Amino acid sequence: MSRWLALAVLSTAMLMTILDGSIVTVALPAIQHDLGFTSAALSWTVNAYLIPFGGLLLLSGRLGDLIGRKRVFLAGNAVFVAASLLAGLAGTPELLVAARFLQGVGSALASSVVLGILVTLFTEPAERARAIGVFSFTGAAGASIGQVLGGVLTDALDWHWIFFINVPIGLVTILLAVRALPAERGTGLSAGADVAGAALVTAGLMLGVYTVVGIEQHGAGQSLAYGGLSVVLLAGFFVRQATARTPLMPLRVFRSRNVSGANAVQILALSAMFSFQILVALFMQRVLGYGALATGLAMLPAAAAIGGVSLFVSARLNDRYGARTVLLAGLVLLVAAMGWLTRVPVDAVYVTDLLPVMLLIAGGGLVLPALTNLGMSDARDDDAGLASGLFNTTQQIGMALGVAVLSTLAAGRTESLLGGGSPTAVALTEGYRLAFTVSAGLLAVAFAVALAVLRPVRRSSARAPRAGRRVPS
Numbered sequence: 001m002s003r004w005l006a007l008a009v010l011s012t013a014m015l016m017t018i019l020d021g022s023i024v025t026v027a028l029p030a031i032q033h034d035l036g037f038t039s040a041a042l043s044w045t046v047n048a049y050l051i052p053f054g055g056l057l058l059l060s061g062r063l064g065d066l067i068g069r070k071r072v073f074l075a076g077n078a079v080f081v082a083a084s085l086l087a088g089l090a091g092t093p094e095l096l097v098a099a100r101f102l103q104g105v106g107s108a109l110a111s112s113v114v115l116g117i118l119v120t121l122f123t124e125p126a127e128r129a130r131a132i133g134v135f136s137f138t139g140a141a142g143a144s145i146g147q148v149l150g151g152v153l154t155d156a157l158d159w160h161w162i163f164f165i166n167v168p169i170g171l172v173t174i175l176l177a178v179r180a181l182p183a184e185r186g187t188g189l190s191a192g193a194d195v196a197g198a199a200l201v202t203a204g205l206m207l208g209v210y211t212v213v214g215i216e217q218h219g220a221g222q223s224l225a226y227g228g229l230s231v232v233l234l235a236g237f238f239v240r241q242a243t244a245r246t247p248l249m250p251l252r253v254f255r256s257r258n259v260s261g262a263n264a265v266q267i268l269a270l271s272a273m274f275s276f277q278i279l280v281a282l283f284m285q286r287v288l289g290y291g292a293l294a295t296g297l298a299m300l301p302a303a304a305a306i307g308g309v310s311l312f313v314s315a316r317l318n319d320r321y322g323a324r325t326v327l328l329a330g331l332v333l334l335v336a337a338m339g340w341l342t343r344v345p346v347d348a349v350y351v352t353d354l355l356p357v358m359l360l361i362a363g364g365g366l367v368l369p370a371l372t373n374l375g376m377s378d379a380r381d382d383d384a385g386l387a388s389g390l391f392n393t394t395q396q397i398g399m400a401l402g403v404a405v406l407s408t409l410a411a412g413r414t415e416s417l418l419g420g421g422s423p424t425a426v427a428l429t430e431g432y433r434l435a436f437t438v439s440a441g442l443l444a445v446a447f448a449v450a451l452a453v454l455r456p457v458r459r460s461s462a463r464a465p466r467a468g469r470r471v472p473s
Contacts, residue, residue, distance in 0.1 A: 061389015
């Protein structure tokens with residue numbers, strides 16, 4: 001079966017995962033009205049998905065190495081489809097939250113091994129660059145498509161269909177994956193059956209995600225306590241991995257400067273990029289008065305710009321100049337985009353004040369594929385699932401941290417100005433400007449880390465990982 005069909009299967013699964021994280025946001029008012037959610041409880045329709053998703057990625061990726069990445073991918077999609085059907089049929093808040101939690105579990109299982117499968121399918125650097133470009137396009141487009149699709153389905157049918165639509169797509173994905181994806185046995189649970197380590201990392205990551213998504217609800221004191229406990233659990237996990245006879249996560253994966261550096265850069269860059277999408281949408285709705293569908297359509301040029309660069313430009317540039325150089329160029333464009341937003345006026349005109357940002361954000365189409373190349377460049381064959389799970393974990397951490405911290409900063413600035421008598425629109429705009437300024441700073445730091453830590457990827461090291469190959473330090 002064609003490797004490109006396998007890529008289509010993997011990309012479709014990832015599209016569903018990312019789309020499902022954003023499609024719900026547009027339908028929240030309808031869900032609250034129909035099921036009787038309180039305002040405080042409504043956020044759990046999102047959080048119940050994010051907590052298991054972010055918390056299980058690392059463990060799921062390692063399970064893929066141990067029992068076979070195809071098996072984990074199929075199991076994850078099966079859980080996701082069943083949970084989507086349950087969410088669509090939900091008639092109570094409790095049932096919907098439980099279904100969303102199961103969706104997060106399924107998404108973590110399926111998406112954690114996708115990159116591990118991809119890098120073993122595409123061995124030549126140019127082919128891998130093209131494949132990663134396609135894969136990155138689906139990731140970049142998923143969130144924007146989710147906002148538009150969520151508005152269309154909710155308005156034309158009802159909110160139940162934002163979940164029902166996953167069922168036929170998921171079933172087709174499973175059927176094609178059975179034939180298209182390569183079968184593999186894995187190294188066996190005995191190679192890394194570290195139950196204590198699994199418990200520590202899962203609890204630490206879940207508590208960490210819970211802390212981040214609940215910052216506004218819990219307040220500073222409680223969030224610091226939860227965050228501190230999360231750090232203790234994760235520190236215990238790393239101590240365990242350094243001493244365990246068969247560690248769940250062999251620490252050799254961090255010896256590579258490119259693997260460690262790419263994950264660090266990703267946390268910083270994704271904090272800014274994902275927050276941009278949320279905060280710009282809020283600015284258009286709360287300050288400029290756009291509706292949900294109009295906001296989604298206004299964001300489409302950004303998705304198109306990122307997608308076009310990912311599909312048609314990034315692979316050629318990566319092959320010619322190297323992933324590190326392309327990454328640095330993309331970060332420069334993103335800094336310019338955030339810098340432009342720091343001056344956005346309260347009466348912004350879309351064509352002159354926002355459209356240039358939507359075009360400059362095309363830098364994301366350079367950054368995401370380059371980071372993926374660097375983050376997977378030195379993984380051994382028997383660690384490819386782990387490297388994939390780690391890369392996806394830092395991606396989710398960056399997205400969750402960025403939204404939580406920058407939204408809190410924006411809200412704090414807005415409340416301060418409202419208390420001083422500023423008009424609502426002015427106070428909101430100043431809050432968003434502060435968040436965009438911090439985003440530009442995060443991207444500048446990401447540029448500095450990439451420049452100092454990352455090294456050019458040799459063509460030989462861009463090939464698919466081989467079993468037993470040592471990770472260079």
